[in-house]
Amino acid sequence: GAGVSQSPSNKVTEKGKDVELRCDPISGHTALYWYRQSLGQGLEFLIYFQGNSAPDKSGLPSDRFSAERTGGSVSTLTIQRTQQEDSAVYLCASSSDLAGRETQYFGPGTRLLVL
């Protein structure tokens, strides 16, 4: 079956512009995570969606970052007024988990470069 897909695969933008990154999770997976990986860093948790529950936004680095998940499936991560330090690989993962212990399946990531 299809895995997690993300689009675009690469995005170059100018400082100050807004960007939207999309994640299509595996069908039927109720949990969805966004992470980012900056150069030389580990994966940094951003946000977590679980079913219809309120998302865990505790990892979002600033109010310029927001995410939504429509219909419990596709998710969009939006970065407003991008800054150069936002340049990173943004990874989405989904799992069938209800208890925080199931395998997360990652997408290939979106490589964002802010000039």
Next chain:
Amino acid sequence: DQQVKQNSPSLSVQEGRISILNCDYTNSMFDYFLWYKKYPAEGPTFLISISSIKDKNEDGRFTVFLNKSAKHLSLHIVPSQPGDSAVYFCAASGTGNQFYFGTGTSLTVIP
């Protein structure tokens, strides 16, 4: 503040020998640990996990060891194969939804 640390950014091993990748954590509330493998231009893929009620979990050539008193876990790959060359991330979680990842160790298996 990095709660999960992989202090070796890279490791080279001869084919057929053992690869040992190490990971340290600081939060004593972590009770579930995972290893992921990542090839270039791909997302990480799950490799093996261990719960804090165990000190060892084995899956084929891959074994994860957990030393709770030292807050240390390691991944052993025996025998190492060239296809194992990748970046390996350890991750940990406790209560809550967050998984904390290390910075990764790049393994090169030399044929």
